[in-house]
Amino acid sequence: MTIPQNIRELAGLKPYDEVEFEYRNKQIVVKPVKRASTPGEEAIALLRGSGTSKLELSADEWLEMTRGER
Template sequence: MRITSKGQVTIPAGIRRQAGLLPASEVEFEYRDGVVILRRAGGKTRGEELVSRLRGMFSACGKSTDEIMRETRGGE
């Protein structure tokens, strides 16, 4: 595997999958004892990040989840 002139490298798909790295994932690098370490930044999975961003977003409408689902399904 080669590093491009811009310092880019492709992380193999299997490693990305195991590490939970999806497009737009934030990562961080560390150099320790001659080894470069790449890890997900913040320690949260992409799903955890999404949930924390969405948490409380819809509470302003003043309806419960059940009420919203009833309306979505046609008021039944």
């Protein structure tokens, strides 16, 4: 489920945070799931999706390259 960025920021949610839903007073309430995380997990969560490549390769080209076929 995609939560709009402005709502995520107001709620203090980061991308990939887990949430739970509650139905209260005829409203749906979305709350972050509280769980303990290690510093390593937090670092990975912050970096997830940030890698970019300047190579314009198709999926087939990437597979060939990783399999050593190129």
